[in-house]
Amino acid sequence: MTGIELTLRALHHGERHLAEELTTVAERHRTEHEIHHVATDLARWSAEHVRLLADAGHDHGLDLGDPPRDSSYGLLSALREKTAEALGRRPEPGLLLLRDLRDLHLDAARNSLHWEMLAQAAQATRDDGLLALASACHPQTLRQMRWTNTMVKELSPQILVSL
Numbered sequence: 001m002t003g004i005e006l007t008l009r010a011l012h013h014g015e016r017h018l019a020e021e022l023t024t025v026a027e028r029h030r031t032e033h034e035i036h037h038v039a040t041d042l043a044r045w046s047a048e049h050v051r052l053l054a055d056a057g058h059d060h061g062l063d064l065g066d067p068p069r070d071s072s073y074g075l076l077s078a079l080r081e082k083t084a085e086a087l088g089r090r091p092e093p094g095l096l097l098l099r100d101l102r103d104l105h106l107d108a109a110r111n112s113l114h115w116e117m118l119a120q121a122a123q124a125t126r127d128d129g130l131l132a133l134a135s136a137c138h139p140q141t142l143r144q145m146r147w148t149n150t151m152v153k154e155l156s157p158q159i160l161v162s163l
Contacts, residue, residue, distance in 0.1 A: 004121050004130070005060055011114040012053040012064045018107045018144070019046035025100045032097065038147060039104075045140045046111075056133050094159035098152065105148035112141045 022043035029035040057064040115138035122130035 004118070004125070004127075005057075005062055007114055007118050007121065008053060008057050008060060008062060009064065011111060011118060012050060012057060014107065014111040014114060015046045015049040015053060018104070018111060019043045019050060021104060021107060022046060022144075025104060028100065029093070029097055031093075035097065035151070042144050042147065045144065049137045049140070052133055052137065056130060059129065094155070094162070098155060098159055101148045101152050101155070105145055105152070108141055108144040108148060112138065112145060115141055 020043075022039045026036045026039035026043065029039075054064040115134050118130060119134035119138065122128075122134060
């Protein structure tokens with residue numbers, strides 16, 4: 001297996017994981033409307049990246065699997081919603097939210113590095129398709145990182161000082 005194939009696999013796995021985690025965080029913090037809505041939108045970006053990476057993998061002889069699970073329906077979703085409602089009334093959800101934002105940021109940063117690696121390899125091998133993919137998707141991953149960073153900056157003072 002080539003380095004490009006390994007990077008495609010790692011990126012596919014990372015984007016799939018990020019899509020699922022963003023959906024989980026959106027549901028867990030349903031009472032925080034900005035978190036819920038933005039995380040849901042950002043999860044769609046990562047889910048689209050997963051689809052595009054699977055297509056690119058196919059072009060390179062890889063089967064990268066099924067699209068990300070849509071965890072916004074079903075029993076698990078109902079359980080998360082009830083948990084979010086219960087947690088919304090206690091002071092600890094702020095710390096949980098900061099932890100979730102930190103973890104999302106680190107997941108997005110990992111994906112960003114993989115996008116950069118893929119872009120560099122695509123340039124070196126003159127693979128215009130992979131370069132176009134990285135050029136289209138990487139800016140959205142950077143935006144995911146900026147959002148998590150901004151939310152941590154905005155929320156940390158009020159959450160950490162109020163403990």
